Amino acid sequence: MTVFEALRETHDEQRRLLDMLLKTEGDSEPRDDLFKRLKESLTNHAGAEERALYIPMMEHDMTQEKARHSVAEHHEIDELVEKLEATDYSSPGWLATAKQLEHLVTHHLDEEEQEVFQLAGRVFDDATKKRLAEEYHQDMKAREAA
Numbered sequence: 001m002t003v004f005e006a007l008r009e010t011h012d013e014q015r016r017l018l019d020m021l022l023k024t025e026g027d028s029e030p031r032d033d034l035f036k037r038l039k040e041s042l043t044n045h046a047g048a049e050e051r052a053l054y055i056p057m058m059e060h061d062m063t064q065e066k067a068r069h070s071v072a073e074h075h076e077i078d079e080l081v082e083k084l085e086a087t088d089y090s091s092p093g094w095l096a097t098a099k100q101l102e103h104l105v106t107h108h109l110d111e112e113e114q115e116v117f118q119l120a121g122r123v124f125d126d127a128t129k130k131r132l133a134e135e136y137h138q139d140m141k142a143r144e145a146a
Contacts (some may be wrong), residue, residue, distance in 0.1 A: 003053055003124075003132035004117045009142070010038060010045045011109045017041060018102045027089040035089075035098075039081050042105070044143040046074040052136035053120065060123045066116050073108045
């Protein structure tokens with residue numbers, strides 16, 4: 001498995017969680033559960049992805065700018081998650097902000113899969129892609145266990 005395949009697995013999970021979250025209503029247990037799961041997934045994934053993909057990408061001139069852009073998007077996602085945490089689940093603004101989050105995360109994932117992965121694929125050899133996948137999985141496991 002390459003780092004790109006490993007990351008796509010988590011991306012697919014995040015898309016499913018976002019889709020289910022947007023179908024919830026009010027101050028409900030399903031909304032709370034899905035939001036907590038999504039937040040944990042986004043946080044763990046961003047940290048592990050930055051270490052296993054973006055830091056190595058920053059070592060190459062060809063991929064440095066794209067890596068920095070993606071890390072900046074992680075921070076934008078964090079800010080929307082914090083905004084959701086500070087908003088009551090039953091507030092009309094909560095769903096609007098959740099839709100903003102869905103739009104930003106979907107844009108970010110699509111951009112990674114359609115642009116970042118192709119660019120990084122040109123600077124990493126096959127052995128590196130596999131090693132980075134192992135590093136990503138190890139980092140995710142450590143974060144999930146913490």
